[in-house]
Amino acid sequence: MFFHQFLGKYSYSGNLVYCNVGKTMNEIEKNHLIKIISRLSQEHRDLKMTIKSMLQTDQHQDVQIQKLINRRDQIKQVILTLNDKLIPDIIA
Numbered sequence: 297m298f299f300h301q302f303l304g305k306y307s308y309s310g311n312l313v314y315c316n317v318g319k320t321m322n323e324i325e326k327n328h329l330i331k332i333i334s335r336l337s338q339e340h341r342d343l344k345m346t347i348k349s350m351l352q353t354d355q356h357q358d359v360q361i362q363k364l365i366n367r368r369d370q371i372k373q374v375i376l377t378l379n380d381k382l383i384p385d386i387i388a
Contacts, residue, residue, distance in 0.1 A: 330382070336375050340371045347361060
C-alpha cells in the first residue's frame with residue numbers, strides 16, 4: 297500500500313510528511329490522522345511478521361528482506377511524524 301493512497305491532504309515525501317494544517321486541527325482532521333496512523337501501524341505489524349517469517353525459513357532472500365526492512369523503517373518514521381503532528385509539543 298502506498299502512503300499517498302490514504303494520506304488525503306497530507307503528502308508523503310521521503311521521510312517527511314507535509315501537512316497543510318495551521319496551528320490547530322479540528323476533530324475531523326484529528327480523526328483522519330488517527331485513521332492514517334492506525335493503517336500505517338497495521339502495515340508496520342504486517343511487515344514485521346513477514347520479515348520474521350522470511351528470516352525463519354531456510355531460503356533467505358537478502359535483497360527482498362532488506363527492502364521490506366527499509367519500508368518498515370520508513371513507515372515507522374511516518375508514524376512518528378504523524379504522532380508529533382497529532383500531539384504537539386507544549387513548551388512550558
